Amino acid sequence: MPEPRKAIALISGGLDSLLAARVMMDQGVHVEGINFYTGFCVEGHTHAIRKKDRARPKRNNALWVAEQLGIKLHIVDIIEEYKDVVINPKHGYGSNLNPCLDCKVFMVNKAREWIDANGFDCIITGEVIGQRPMSQRRDTMPVVARESGAGDRLVRPLCAKNLPPTRPEQEGWLDRDQLHDFNGRSRKPQMALAAHYGFEDYAQPAGGCCFLTDRQYSVKLADLWATRGKREYEIDDIMLLKVGRHLRPRPNFKLIVGREEGENRYLEGYRKRFVHMLPTSHRGPLVLIDGEPDAADIELAARLTARFSQGRDAECVTIEVTGKDGASRARAVKPYPAGQVPADWYL
Amino acid sequence: MKSVDARRLLCPLPVIRAQDAVADLQPGDLLRVRCTDPGVLHDIPAWCRVHGHEVCEIDEQEDTITITIRVGSD
Numbered sequence: 178m179p180e181p182r183k184a185i186a187l188i189s190g191g192l193d194s195l196l197a198a199r200v201m202m203d204q205g206v207h208v209e210g211i212n213f214y215t216g217f218c219v220e221g222h223t224h225a226i227r228k229k230d231r232a233r234p235k236r237n238n239a240l241w242v243a244e245q246l247g248i249k250l251h252i253v254d255i256i257e258e259y260k261d262v263v264i265n266p267k268h269g270y271g272s273n274l275n276p277c278l279d280c281k282v283f284m285v286n287k288a289r290e291w292i293d294a295n296g297f298d299c300i301i302t303g304e305v306i307g308q309r310p311m312s313q314r315r316d317t318m319p320v321v322a323r324e325s326g327a328g329d330r331l332v333r334p335l336c337a338k339n340l341p342p343t344r345p346e347q348e349g350w351l352d353r354d355q356l357h358d359f360n361g362r363s364r365k366p367q368m369a370l371a372a373h374y375g376f377e378d379y380a381q382p383a384g385g386c387c388f389l390t391d392r393q394y395s396v397k398l399a400d401l402w403a404t405r406g407k408r409e410y411e412i413d414d415i416m417l418l419k420v421g422r423h424l425r426p427r428p429n430f431k432l433i434v435g436r437e438e439g440e441n442r443y444l445e446g447y448r449k450r451f452v453h454m455l456p457t458s459h460r461g462p463l464v465l466i467d468g469e470p471d472a473a474d475i476e477l478a479a480r481l482t483a484r485f486s487q488g489r490d491a492e493c494v495t496i497e498v499t500g501k502d503g504a505s506r507a508r509a510v511k512p513y514p515a516g517q518v519p520a521d522w523y524l
Numbered sequence: 525m526k527s528v529d530a531r532r533l534l535c536p537l538p539v540i541r542a543q544d545a546v547a548d549l550q551p552g553d554l555l556r557v558r559c560t561d562p563g564v565l566h567d568i569p570a571w572c573r574v575h576g577h578e579v580c581e582i583d584e585q586e587d588t589i590t591i592t593i594r595v596g597s598d
Binding site: 212214218236237239240241243244247248249250251252253254416446 | 532534535536537539540543563566567570571573574575
């Protein structure tokens with residue numbers, strides 16, 4: 178009996194990639210999944226950090242999809258390589274700092290490298306023409322195939338009938354008639370196909386699976402680049418953008434204010450790298466000061482820290498201020514009036 | 525027994541660290557992964573199931589979760 182043909186499916190954890198992989202499995206193709214971790218993935222992080230979210234059942238949707246399909250899932254750390262995609266996107270950004278087309282090209286290219294190294298025949302994605310405004314348009318689909326180097330080894334089973342035949346179809350081991358012709362933003366065809374296969378409880382992330390599509394997150398990342406004077410980041414930078422309130426009262430420093438116990442505990446792990454503040458006369462948040470504050474800035478930051486403490490209405494709140502050298506000093510400050518914090522300080 | 529320190533890493537990084545370590549092991553070998561993200565309580569067993577590995581033990585001590593994995597044959 179001949180070995181089955183083999184395909185690697187890009188598994189995001191959403192419905193489309195689940196269905197695309199399943200459609201290929203229906204034709205006897207051996208499918209394994211690949212999932213890329215960029216550092217911007219929404220998957221689970223705020224959930225893991227915020228205490229109020231911890232009680233809810235959590236799952237990694239890509240692993241859930243793999244379990245539903247009964248396939249292996251290879252999770253690949255691309256944090257370092259992905260920086261160039263975010264910082265220098267050849268095709269530009271979407272409505273926020275989301276470089277969706279470059280991202281898709283990059284991931285399909287990584288999948289191409291993987292199939293070349295592992296003797297697989299083709300790559301599967303859950304793309305649908307017209308589904309996304311940047312990366313899933315009729316004119317950008319060939320761009321992904323061409324620039325990734327995947328060419329006709331890239332199969333999009335959900336909209337294959339709207340595209341030229343791929344190599345597996347030309348070679349006769351993939352039946353085009355059993356592929357689909359989905360088109361546009363409607364989710365009804367996907368939902369009908371999910372029902373056909375008996376898939377329930379699949380993930381339907383409202384804002385996509387990437388923080389870069391989030392306006393508020395993009396504002397914080399743009400602020401980080403602008404104030405540092407260079408477009409670069411480390412993984413800790415982008416993790417901290419997911420946590421707490423961020424206020425920038427002055428160009429030379431910002432505050433990262435823990436919003437609840439889980440965030441305070443998470444910020445604890447970073448406190449030695451930052452000047453940090455903690456109310457001691459009242460309960461309140463751990464606050465990291467990112468930047469180079471002078472003495473007047475420290476006073477302002479301490480008053481803002483007091484504003485977010487339970488002593489916000491008190492005449493005086495004691496704030497313990499600890500420098501990067503570990504030396505601590507108590508400061509008694511008047512809380513900054515809540516109504517007077519300018520809205521444009523909030524990132 | 526090989527050990528991986530994935531403390532302070534958020535999922536899926538502990539899973540990726542475990543996956544990378546398992547790549548260098550033989551079927552039947554044991555791997556111990558130390559973590560702090562409670563998400564691993566779901567994610568590492570799920571990853572083991574899809575790859576045919578066995579979760580031998582999960583030990584939770586204060587904020588540290590230690591998961592011992594026996595590498596599967598495939």
